[in-house]
Amino acid sequence: MSGLPTYASPGQRVWYYSFRVICGLIFFFLIAPILVIIPLSFNAENFFTFTPEMLALDPAGFSTKHYEDFFSNSDWQLALRNSLKIAPVATIISVSLGTLAAIGLSQSHVPFRRAIMAILISPMIVPLIISATGMYFFYSNPYIPIPFYGKVELPFTLTGTYIGVVLAHAALGIPFVIITVTATLVGFDNSLTRAAANMGAGPVTTFFRIQMPLILPGVVSGGLFAFITSFDEVVVVLFVGSAGQKTLPWQMFTGLREQISPTILAVATILIGISILLLIVLEVLRRRSERLRGMSPS
Amino acid sequence: MAEQVLAADGRPLKTSLNRALRRQKLRALMLIAPLLLFILLSFVMPIADMLFRSVENQIVGETLPRTVVELKDWDATSGAEPDAAVFEALARDLSIAVEEKSHTRLGSRLNYELTGISSLFRKTGRSVDEVGEAAQDALEALSPAWAERSAFGGLLGTARWTADLDAWDGEGTAPAFEARPEMAAALPETTRLYTSFANMVGAEGDNPLTEKQWPIVSHVFAQEIVTAETPDGLDAFGQAVFSDVKAAMAATTLDDPKAIFIDVDEDWGSTDVWRTIQTYSPAYTDGYFLNSIDRLKGADGSEARPENEQVYVTLFIRTMIMSFTITVSCIVLGYPIAWLLANLPARKANLLMILVLLPFWTSLLVRTSAWKVLLQQQGVINDILVWIGLVADDNRLQLINNQTGTIIAMTHILLPFMILPLYSVMKTIPPTYLRAAKSLGATNWTAFWRVYFPQSIPGIGAGSILAFILSIGYYITPEIVGGTKGVFISNRIAYHISTSLNWGLAAALGAILLAIVMLFYYAYDKIVGIDNVKLGG
Incomplete structure (x- = not known):
């Protein structure tokens, strides 16, 4: 649809413009709910709708008091700190293990490749409530099953601990790392590693000097996915964590369920800012990756 | 005889190649092993644990070992309560259980099957030392x-x-x-x-x-x-x-334990309590699964629950219907967008793609709170409708805490998951096909319906399965905007884990949900292939 030809009939013209209007409305449906949050978060009143002052663009109708509340309220600050403590560690675990496995998976001869892939992707497919239920049971009483013997109970519990939440989030982030890194590796030219080996580089040198720089964009975007998965995750942390691991989404969830305070809108606006930032980083990475692989940026 | 080809080290080339292949396989597995182990421990085993709990029922046999043995030969259909030996055994088991305080746990477990057992056990526990x-x-x-x-x-x-x-x-x-x-x-x-x-x-x-x-x-x-x-x-x-x-x-x-117990609570003289204990004495039970499909273990085999206790089948059906509705709305809204993006010049398409990717990347909680704020009776949407004059001020639309709320919010949340696979399929359909069809005399509609649409079906399939799988297990959004009528089976699972503490039932409901999802996952793998899952365009 690169424009309307001059010979188009009136009917085609009507259809062409009404199609654009329909698409415009759908785009509006996609984006408006998110954008509407931003001005509402500057509401001077504790309402969730536009006040007459705001519609008249009267400065008295706007204030940053909800933001001040976010930055001074100890509950929100604890939640923010927890989120920032959990997500990076979970990301590091998923990225390091995930990248290694993705490299292994993209070798030419991998036995049971399909089955392994299905298992590794499953945390993304299994509904979060089921993962959360299973982890809640298992982490409160972890054991190692030994076939034909029974089970060896481990003498610690992971529910309500920082480590438990990090492990759970790392598991949830892994599919994203696997998917993005294997996608990058599809375009990877294996003769480069062979050339490096030919010139005397060991496997470790080859990995860090040749392969890593080339697949880095995929690794970073996988890491971003894993980070946002953990940063945004609420169901599992709700079950596996305790009040000490209360994260930002958890605080928002309880706020929404019990008594909704306009501070949530301020937090939401900040999170929207973070997503826009992430989107830009990912786009830059995508272009860089395509350039590195010798494709023209689209 | 053909001369054997030798490798540089003097071995036959064939063995040498085989060895290299084996080494390569081993190396690949070594690279995958740490992650596989991690996923097995932190994810697969928890799921297996949940599945195990949906049939596990050791608490009855562990708390009342003597009673279970004595009760084995009692005939529940006889209409008479068990003989004195069973009460004798119960007195011994309960005396130990009361000291361990495990009789209340057993009481709550059996209370899921027969209301009133919990208080019966508590009451009896207080008087068991009369024996x-x-x-x-x-x-x-x-x-x-x-x-x-x-x-x-x-x-x-x-x-x-x-x-x-x-x-x-x-x-x-x-x-x-x-x-x-x-x-x-x-x-x-x-x-x-x-x-x-x-x-x-x-x-x-x-x-x-x-x-x-x-x-x-x-x-x-x-x-x-x-x-x-x-x-x-x-x-x-x-x-x-x-x-x-x-x-x-x-x-x-x-002392006669039978007389004492029946004196404490006449329920001990009824066959219902004893039948429940007998039915649930084995270490494994299908009772939770029967409960999940609104049945119970009656005197002879499984029977339907009373009408007012039937909730789960309705809830499963409602979850499926709502997920289906959401998927269909996603197709209806996503198809034109994907078509537009696939057919615009790259520069414009990339710009518009941002409008799809921004919601995709925005926190789920942010989008849910947006809908909670917008859909309220005093919210922005109702305000606008009142302002336009479509709706009277005293007759504002009820858009939240019902199915409408869930469907609107979830369609918005899952729409990017539909658009992205559709877009990547449509990108591969050459626009020349449409032009060829038209030049052969097809009308716009025929050209679209007979030529373009069939080629875009794989995209619809991929997007629909993805949206359906994701929506069927959703918990957060229905919980916040769904009220009581717009919740999914997931909300019921969460309720049983954190409020009613009936973990076995939660596990059984989870196992059924998991089975449904796995079915669709399998279909997705067959149709699209899990290798082809794409993220963010």
Whole structure:
């Protein structure tokens, strides 16, 4: 649809413009709910709708008091700190293990490749409530099953601990790392590693000097996915964590369920800012990756 | 004979190549192994644990081991309550359970199956120490020595054990009970009960010889000694005491647990309670799964629950219908967008793509709160409708806390998951096909419907399955905007885990949901292939 030809009939013209209007409305449906949050978060009143002052663009109708509340309220600050403590560690675990496995998976001869892939992707497919239920049971009483013997109970519990939440989030982030890194590796030219080996580089040198720089964009975007998965995750942390691991989404969830305070809108606006930032980083990475692989940026 | 090709090191080339291949496979597996292990431990085993819990039912057999054995031969259809031996066994099991405080847990477990059992167990637990009072009184009337708290310990325990206890400094747990073999042979059940008593008291850091012992021990002792052989190794005095007690106990009327229990609560005289205990005595049960499909284990096989208790089948069907509705709305809204993006020049398409990717990347909680704020009765959408004049101010639309709210919000959340696969499929359909169709005389509609649409079906399939899988297990959004009518099965699972604490039922519901999702996952793998999952365009 690169424009309307001059010979188009009136009917085609009507259809062409009404199609654009329909698409415009759908785009509006996609984006408006998110954008509407931003001005509402500057509401001077504790309402969730536009006040007459705001519609008249009267400065008295706007204030940053909800933001001040976010930055001074100890509950929100604890939640923010927890989120920032959990997500990076979970990301590091998923990225390091995930990248290694993705490299292994993209070798030419991998036995049971399909089955392994299905298992590794499953945390993304299994509904979060089921993962959360299973982890809640298992982490409160972890054991190692030994076939034909029974089970060896481990003498610690992971529910309500920082480590438990990090492990759970790392598991949830892994599919994203696997998917993005294997996608990058599809375009990877294996003769480069062979050339490096030919010139005397060991496997470790080859990995860090040749392969890593080339697949880095995929690794970073996988890491971003894993980070946002953990940063945004609420169901599992709700079950596996305790009040000490209360994260930002958890605080928002309880706020929404019990008594909704306009501070949530301020937090939401900040999170929207973070997503826009992430989107830009990912786009830059995508272009860089395509350039590195010798494709023209689209 | 063909000459064998040799590799540089002198081995046959074939073996050499095979070896290289094996090494390569091994290396790949070594790279995958750490992650696979991690996922198995942190994700797959928890799921397996959940599946196990959906059939596990060891609590009845563990808490009431004697009762379960005695009850095995009772015929639930006879209409009569079980005989005295079962009540006797129950009195012993309950006496131990009350001290372990496990009878309340068992009560809550069985209460899921028959309402009222929980309070029945609590009530009975408070009166179970009445069983044995008659025996204790008779013993004390015989000799004041029986009133000593150390009487049974001295009779049943070895001299080494009593010496150990006397030497014990009271720190940590007391020395484990050691039964005298001849007593254990003559009075087996008494010894078992006393062992439970001594070890439980000892584990709490108390001395069993100075603690008041359970009345049930005297009761069982009085029963057993009547028929017991005089144990070997007793001196003349011991033998005389033994036969004295034997004679005295034979003449005593002991407590009747059956009468006591039925007196505490007449429910013990009804077959319902006993049938429930009998039905749930095996270590594994399909009861949770039957419950998940609104059935229960009746007197003869499974039967439907009473009408007012049937919730889960309706809820499963509602979850499926709503997920289907959401998927269809996603197709309807996503198809034009994907088509536009696939057919615009790259620069414009990339710009518009941002409008799709921004919601995709925005926090789920942010989008849910946006809808909660927008859909309220005093929210922005109702305000605008009132302002336009479509809706009267006193008759604002109810858009939230019902199915409408869930469907609107979830369609918005899942729309990017539909658009992205559709877009990547449509990108590969050459626009020349449409032009060719038109130049051959097809109308716009025919060209689209007969030529373009069939080629875009793989995209619809991929997007639909993805959206359906994601929506069927959603928890957060329905919980916040769904009210009571717009919730999914996931919300019920969460309720059973955190509020009703019926974990077995939660696990069974989860297992059914998982099975449905796996079915679609399998279909997705067959149609699209999990390797082809794409993220963010």
